Amino acid sequence: MGKLIGLTYDLKSDWKSSPDDPIDAAAELDNARTISSLKTAFESVGHKVKPIGSAKNLLKALPNLGVDLVFNIAEGHCGRNRESQVPAILDLYRIPFAGADALTLGITLDKTIAKKCFIADGLPTARFFKATSDDDLKALNTIGYPLFVKTLHEGTSKGISKDSRVENFEQLKKQVERINRAYKQPALVEEFIKGEEFTVGIIGNHPPVAMPVVQYSIHGTTKLGNEFYTYRYVAEKLVEYICPAPIDVKLARKLQDMAVRAYRSVDCRDFGRVDFRVDEKGNPYILEINPLPNLSQEDVFVLFGPALGLTYNQVINKILDEALLRNGLLQTEAASKK
Template sequence: MPLPALKIAILHYQPKGDEVDPVVTQLTEALTGLGHQVTTVAVDDRVSEILRDIQRAKCDLVFNVCETFASDYRMEVNVAALMEMGRVKYTGSSTAGLLLAQDKVLTKQLLEFHEVSTPNFAVFENDTFETKGILRFPLIVKPARSDSSIGIGRHSVVQNWQELTERVREIRDDLQDEALVEEYIDGREVYVGIVGPASNPTILPIIEMDFGNWSPAIPMVSDREVKFAPETEGSPRLVIAKDLSDELRARIHRAARLAYRALKLRDYARMDFRIAKTGEPYMLEANPNPYLEKTGELAMAAEEAGLDYAQLVSRILESAAVRYHLHIREAAGKRARAAQS
């Protein structure tokens, strides 16, 4: 869908003294190449300046890649809420979608309601224990509300009650969070990118985190080192998922589409799955507004689908533009030109 030339402000997190995230440069180049006028708005820890700087930009649309505020990833939701209160049009998931996805316990409950398979789990809070059914070791212990694999590592996989208790205590004491405890799924880890509105999303090819060079003595866990230092020797690498049956792909795609709608996500997202040795796919979590770096999972999946980086960005932009009726400008312009001829 051709869009009119828009004035777009890229909203991103940049504490004073830090370098600009490469994604901001990549997005600027892509959007400029698509014919749009681009400016950037940096966010640090000053609430009063966010709306002021956006208003000064006089943009038609904010391309929101701000995932943190004041060094707190949980405040991503608040930044979106601030824009909504200011009636700012922006790309990506709304406050509702961000909140649902950030709360991993609520996410799993919604997935179960919509009959999307997810590992059995329990929640530890204030020395209470809530569970559905019987959990079997090994288990993986995570913060109930986290992002970018914060609080997750090789030590997160526990084999007995003593290890479980110690890890739960660490999460409560160090991260001031509930502990989400899941049955650890020993199997392939795959990611499904989705682009577009919830009413008619495009499901991108499946990407796999290949642990082929991983030590068999270490649990396969995508921690921060794996995600942000992939050049480390022995680290897994992102590849196009192969050897998946058509039936399995269809099941994963269906689960991803259901989750996208159930969690009220929009424009783009990434769903993470583990495929058990039995062949059963289990959804682990949803990632609204995933990192848009050119070598990341979403861009890799888009390329496999025949979309280059600029086309991927354009698809995200189109989804938001239609929601806010910004695409109507082009149609109105054509009608005006036709009337004059």
């Protein structure tokens, strides 16, 4: 039977810009088109949809929300708890929701905390340190060069430009200062992984299932070497996604297995996406896990659909069904036949 699904999200158009914003300040927020795609997908199988919007709108709509479950894709506006705000409120009011809870979203938005979970679980991730320009960068850098400097708690390649790969102390200092100043947060500095890049979507809970591997191609080649995924490449759509990745089955299985282990390591639920670089010797490194991957029709997450013969609407409802099932709002086929 159809359910009433609440939708929480943060739109790009709701971002209040200030003069010192970096150009990519609102990059992670959603387009209105993504919200209407999700709505259409849910309605296509008989659900009704109640658009709610941001955490602040959610607070205004409470306590009588009246929905069966909230499908949450709200990114929040600032700080490393921004993605945790909506799930924490929903938890407080005991309203079921799709996707990871507040704790997982906090752990994973701060990439260094997630990396510590991966290391504790024996999963490979690039060596790293967290830095501000007040730190003694020479003493912190026990890795050597080249290094890669990125934001600690942003996504969508925010803050990443061709200068993010650094080869010496001056460049390192400059990039750490830039991240601190423009993004108001420490920088995450990692060993640079020269090689190829992949991402693996996951859906489900008991067990989570890895989707076909997607490979990134930039300037028409998958042999990225020293190339990487900058904000400009994302904005100008210069990255191509290939699914299934044209790689041997052994590597694909290895990435899928690691992706599921990373998902379990930080207690993801219903859906998620794990980003990898694979070095020139074939060693995979987990860059990060995204418990709230972008669900727009153009983004990489939904791209495994055609490889499995699934439409966009089917992919989205597959995620929703996992959340309904986990919350006892949907019967499995086996249970309904009893």
